[in-house]
Amino acid sequence: MSTSSLPKTYSHYYLENRGTFDSIKFKQDVPLKAPGLNQVLIRVRAVSLNYRDLIIAKDQYPLSAVPERVIPASDGAGDVVAVGDGVSNWKAGDRVMATFTLDHQNGYFDEASFLDSTIGGAIDGMLAEYVIMPTSGLVRVPEHLTYEEAATLPCAALTAWNALFGTDGSVALKPGQSVLLEGTGGVSCFGAQFALMAGARAIITSSSDEKLGQVAEAVKTLGGSRLETINYKTTPEWDEEVLKKTGNQGVAHVLEVGGQGTIEKAFSCLKQGGVVSCIGFLAKPGDMPPNVALLALVKGAVFRGFLVGSRRQFEQMCDAISLHKMRPIVGKVFEYKDARAAYEFQAGQTGFVGKVVIKVSN
């Protein structure tokens, strides 16, 4: 390892006494280690935030144990600055993203132990000036993307990709079908982009015409004439509007991010035999959960839970992003020193569409 141009120390954020955003702490002068066997050292350039990052800081994350003083954030992009022994396929200067689940290489998420390798949660994440990652957890950044854009891909984009293309053949998304996206958050924006890219009709909802306009503008070159928008504030019966926009066929895929506030309406505008990809679990305490068993039975539907996607899927997604010169929708960029403000902005859910990014270094 050549370390001539590398600093001796670096800084990172970490979470301590989780419960509120006060748990987000900053640490400097941490000694920089060398990458080991089959590892690379990455200078992080940008990080993006997900809903998961917020609830991990708030100690509300149900899916995996989170160790004290973990480095937060699953999503980041940077460049390789040093490689360890045994590394032949990566070199200094390569632009990379880390995968959300380091051990999920291919196929379905069919080992519970995969959860132990989810970064920014079960193990250290990306909100740091430097990170060390195994080569098995790296994906190359598409050439046309900036680091800020690339940092949005590992969790939200791959979740949307897996929802649309990770199902078995008979229910895989096909050109001409319709996809429902709820709201204009990261997953939904990516879902709209991928659905259009795949020749489908994308129907996206929001309470804000301005946000819907921003999405429409951003997807123009991907087949934007196939985007339909619905303001669910001015059209509270938005499920009926979805049916209308699909000639009463209903949508073949729903990216269900809304949780119990939206599930029943999502099923009501789902086509027979459609797929509901269950991504969100927003719920107010005390609310009665919807009767998904009955809803799925009536529609002969697949209700599918999954966590992000595999490295192979990530690579396939990047091929598609490259071929289409697709650009992720970055709603707002914060400086590294303002990471906590970025968390608060993301939690506010207003004033942006797409992804919130933290610029770590130039």
Next chain:
Amino acid sequence: MSTSSLPKTYSHYYLENRGTFDSIKFKQDVPLKAPGLNQVLIRVRAVSLNYRDLIIAKDQYPLSAVPERVIPASDGAGDVVAVGDGVSNWKAGDRVMATFTLDHQNGYFDEASFLDSTIGGAIDGMLAEYVIMPTSGLVRVPEHLTYEEAATLPCAALTAWNALFGTDGSVALKPGQSVLLEGTGGVSCFGAQFALMAGARAIITSSSDEKLGQVAEAVKTLGGSRLETINYKTTPEWDEEVLKKTGNQGVAHVLEVGGQGTIEKAFSCLKQGGVVSCIGFLAKPGDMPPNVALLALVKGAVFRGFLVGSRRQFEQMCDAISLHKMRPIVGKVFEYKDARAAYEFQAGQTGFVGKVVIKVSN
């Protein structure tokens, strides 16, 4: 059934003493029958020809027995002029196409007896002024298409659709992947259109720059910037060119229509784990067949034989064609009286791209 405006008799072509195109005979003054239970009477407006039609006339078709005096041609479009008892979902005036395999409603072609219901071969086909079809064998014509265009869909288009979207999830076509189309015949042209529509890169070969230019022009609005063309006459090592155009990844899907002249090169530019959809079986007598077992083993490939597709797939394909306002490439239109000339023109394989159509009535 109201028959007030219908003629008493009609004409149709039929095949007798098959072996050459001399077997194509014409018959007039055939009494027009009324449709029975769950049947409709269709006034045929246009028919398109496929390679299968040629070799059925030449008595070289290997897949099913063909009865003497069969009415030829699998592909046609027309309008319903009368409906039989029990028909509630179709009415006079509806524009329809018949399905290639009347009994193949959904799922895989998993019953050998399906072959007994393939029209224009095992049973009577579409080269007639009127035909009677069961409602289970009907698909609605997309609104924006003419009868001539619609007549091209039942066999060639659905074959291309099934090749790309009829495989199981892990090998289903995804945006960003590449598809190889061999030549500019009907299936290959449709394959290029569907691949582009689905966000893939389409690579099409031909010996003629003029034909390649015609295809490029025709697919412009479907994402034509993702079309790549290769002249295999000026680039005999076209498989290497395919690899170059895919950044050495190779193609994920091949629509293998060329038979043994192309199979080895197709495998050589196939990506690891790709799919070769086996559609053609052109071969000169005495030629040694390629070692597909070894080729497939080396590439971990799926080599997939199938026959056209199901009615459900046909309907899904029409949804896609409608959403994209896609137009089939019609290379040449013949008059009804010149049906034999159409056969000869199609057999010549020169002077057109896409489909050869016979206009039956206005």
